[in-house]
Amino acid sequence: MQKLVWRVKLVADFGDGAxxxxxxxxxxxxxxxxxxxxxGLSLAEGKRVAAAIQxxxxxxxxxxxxxxxxxxxxxxxxxxxxxxxxxxxxSLFGDVPLRxxxxxxxxxxxxxxxxxxxxxxxLEGGTAPELAYVTAKFAALAPFAKVANLLAxxxxxxxxxxxxxxxxxxxxxxxxxxxLRPEGxxxxxxxxxTPAVVVGLDGGYLRSRHRRPERNFExxxxxxxxxxxxxxxxxxxxxxxxxxxxxxxxxxxxxxLGTPATVLCDGAPGLWNIQRQVMPEAILVLDWxxxxxxxxxxxxxTRGLGAGTSSDYLRGHPIREIESAKWRLWHxxxxxxxxxxxxxTHWFDAAHVRDVRGVAAVRRHVNDxxxxxxxxQLALVNYGRRRHDRQPISTAFVExxxxxxLSKRMIKKQQMRWNRWTAQPxxxxxxxxxxxTLAGSFRRLYPNFQPDNENCPVRLSA
Numbered sequence: 001m002q003k004l005v006w007r008v009k010l011v012a013d014f015g016d017g018a019x020x021x022x023x024x025x026x027x028x029x030x031x032x033x034x035x036x037x038x039x040g041l042s043l044a045e046g047k048r049v050a051a052a053i054q055x056x057x058x059x060x061x062x063x064x065x066x067x068x069x070x071x072x073x074x075x076x077x078x079x080x081x082x083x084x085x086x087x088x089x090x091s092l093f094g095d096v097p098l099r100x101x102x103x104x105x106x107x108x109x110x111x112x113x114x115x116x117x118x119x120x121x122x123l124e125g126g127t128a129p130e131l132a133y134v135t136a137k138f139a140a141l142a143p144f145a146k147v148a149n150l151l152a153x154x155x156x157x158x159x160x161x162x163x164x165x166x167x168x169x170x171x172x173x174x175x176x177x178x179x180l181r182p183e184g185x186x187x188x189x190x191x192x193x194t195p196a197v198v199v200g201l202d203g204g205y206l207r208s209r210h211r212r213p214e215r216n217f218e219x220x221x222x223x224x225x226x227x228x229x230x231x232x233x234x235x236x237x238x239x240x241x242x243x244x245x246x247x248x249x250x251x252x253x254x255x256x257l258g259t260p261a262t263v264l265c266d267g268a269p270g271l272w273n274i275q276r277q278v279m280p281e282a283i284l285v286l287d288w289x290x291x292x293x294x295x296x297x298x299x300x301x302t303r304g305l306g307a308g309t310s311s312d313y314l315r316g317h318p319i320r321e322i323e324s325a326k327w328r329l330w331h332x333x334x335x336x337x338x339x340x341x342x343x344x345t346h347w348f349d350a351a352h353v354r355d356v357r358g359v360a361a362v363r364r365h366v367n368d369x370x371x372x373x374x375x376x377q378l379a380l381v382n383y384g385r386r387r388h389d390r391q392p393i394s395t396a397f398v399e400x401x402x403x404x405x406l407s408k409r410m411i412k413k414q415q416m417r418w419n420r421w422t423a424q425p426x427x428x429x430x431x432x433x434x435x436x437t438l439a440g441s442f443r444r445l446y447p448n449f450q451p452d453n454e455n456c457p458v459r460l461s462a
Contacts, residue, residue, distance in 0.1 A: 002032045008049055010056050025052035047156040051094035054156075058089055058096040062121050069120040072106035079103040082117050091128035094156040127169065129446045133438065136173040139166050140426075140433040141409065143416070174425025178432040181252070182440025183447070196260035198225040199250065199282070200398030201271045203238070204406040209417040217420045219427065220246070220271070223401040224253040225392075233434050235405045235427045237420050238270070243277040250278065264395045266290045267376045284379035285386070287395040294372055295326045298365040304358050311356045318344055318362060332382025334373065341370050405430055 006029075009022035026049040030038055041049070072079055084099040101120045138147045144163035151166075200223050205216040218238040223231055234249035236242065255261060261282040265271045267290060275282065299322055305315040325340035348354060348363045373380065383393045409430060410418065418426075432438040439451045 004030045004032060006030075008052075010053055012060055023056055025049060025056060043154075051156040054091060054093035055096050058091075059098065062089075062098050062100060066101040066120040069101070069103055069118075072108065075106060075108045077106055077108070079106060085119065087123055088126050089123060089128065090126055090131060092131050092134060092151075092155050125172070129442055129449050130451065132169055132173050132177075133442050133449070133451050135166055136170045136178075136429050137433055137438060139170040140430040144170070170429055171422070171425045174428045177441050177445055178425070178428035178438065179252075180441040180444040182437045183443035184440065194254055194256050194259045195227045196262070197227075197253070197255055198392055199223075199255070199261055199263045199275075199279070200225075200392075200395050200401070201263065201265045201275065202395055202398040202402050203268065203271065204402045204411070206406065206410055206423065207417045209419045214420075217418075219406055219423070220274070221398070221402045221405050222246075222249070223398055224250060224255065225397065226254070231397075231435075233401050233405060233431050235401075235431055237423055237427070239420065243274050246274050247278045255279075262392075264392060264398065265379070266395055267372060267379070269375070272376075272379075283381075285381050285393065286376045286379035288383050288393045289396065291329065291373070292326075294365070294369045295322060298322050298362065298369055301358065301362045301365045305362055306356045306358065309357055311352075314353060314356060317347070321347075322366070329373075329380065329383070331384045332380075334377060334380040338370065338373060338377075341366055341373075345370070404434055 005027065007024055008026035008028070010025050011022040026045070028041070028045055070079060070081075071077065080103065082102040082104055084101055087098050087100050089096045089098055098121075100123075102117050103120065104117050105115065135147065135151070138150065142150075144166040147166050148163055201220065202222065203218050203220050205218055208214050208217050219235055220238055220242065221233070221235040223233050225231055232253035234246075234253070236245035236249065261279055262285060263275050263279060263282045264285045264287055265275065266287045272284075275284070299319060302315055302318045302322060305318065306312040321340055321344045325337040325344075328334075328340065329337040345363065345366055348359055348366075353359060381393075386393050405427065410416070410426075429438070432441060439449075442449045442451065
């Protein structure tokens with residue numbers, strides 16, 4: 001049976017009208033009669049062709065850079081060579097071993113504080129920015145081992161076949177790039193006047209890598225809502241510099257000193273302390289959902305008051321009092337609400353009530369509710385009016401941020417443990433991917449970086 005053969009050749013055109021002899025980078029053979037499984041390129045053939053093209057292009061570019069660096073850029077004198085340094089360039093299309101030439105700095109630059117020698121081609125870590133970007137982006141969405149398997153399955157990636165490599169590359173991206181302002185973003189102006197924002201704070205827990213002294217540690221996550229509907233997520237591990245981390249997060253979200261802000265929280269003292277240090281003039285709003293849940297716990301206990309005894313008629317009075325207190329709190333009458341609950345606790349001390357079955361549980365829930373409201377009295381607002389004005393009264397949008405940043409990737413169905421002091425770079429990458437700022441941060445460091453579908457169009461000729 002006759003064989004059909006395709007030869008893939010790469011020709012370099014340097015723009016001077018002359019082209020180098022083509023280099024064969026691939027050979028594909030097929031039978032004359034094709035079947036569906038042999039139509040087009042197979043995955044293995046595509047990998048080999050892409051890797052071969054990458055090798056030839058990178059080596060040609062490195063050689064060109066070496067020739068251009070032979071002369072001093074200031075006086076034009078020839079520079080003495082110091083030999084070659086072996087390096088490996090790692091990219092999405094395979095690893096390319098290179099011999100990069102080193103030159104001695106020109107004598108005309110001795111008065112300037114410059115190194116005595118330099119490389120013709122500088123490769124930071126030897127990793128292509130596109131490989132670092134793709135690895136970090138997928139590592140923010142899936143476990144490290146699955147990312148390594150995916151990249152190895154689809155692309156001729158070298159050196160990324162294990163979870164440790166993916167983890168290390170993602171950590172470096174988080175430390176160097178993820179927090180950079182995206183390209184085109186204006187520098188922060190502290191005195192600028194910006195529209196009002198809503199800030200939500202909440203906390204989640206990650207498993208600690210070191211079970212001593214702690215089995216888990218807290219990560220504070222939040223979200224900043226702007227008037228135009230845009231959202232900015234942030235997250236940082238709870239430690240001694242939590243206030244500065246929160247300040248950096250709100251500044252990167254566009255919040256300035258004079259920005260009117262409303263902060264919603266579930267009433268955790270630690271979160272209020274961070275807010276007071278960074279945004280002391282913000283309006284505080286205690287989450288209505290957490291209040292309603294505590295009222296519901298008290299009502300559930302009250303409905304079982306005196307069950308199965310002749311005293312079950314007594315539950316009508318505390319139910320009415322609790323519902324009345326909740327109504328007053330909803331309409332901004334927090335003092336009247338607390339007064340109602342305080343009178344209810346005295347009613348439990350009556351002789352005909354204190355020995356009724358279930359009264360201890362009701363008293364405990366009511367006392368917890370009173371303590372919770374007293375501790376957050378400054379954050380109790382007119383919830384009915386805010387709801388009528390379409391202003392947020394719940395931290396549900398913050399709960400979604402915690403679920404996006406922590407639960408889906410770092411808690412649920414994950415067996416991985418995290419280190420309090422090294423988890424921050426991974427949190428920064430995760431947040432940058434969710435905020436869709438990771439590509440812009442790469443452009444800030446690499447101006448010619450073109451990720452995803454924004455790559456420059458490739459010209460194809462017949």
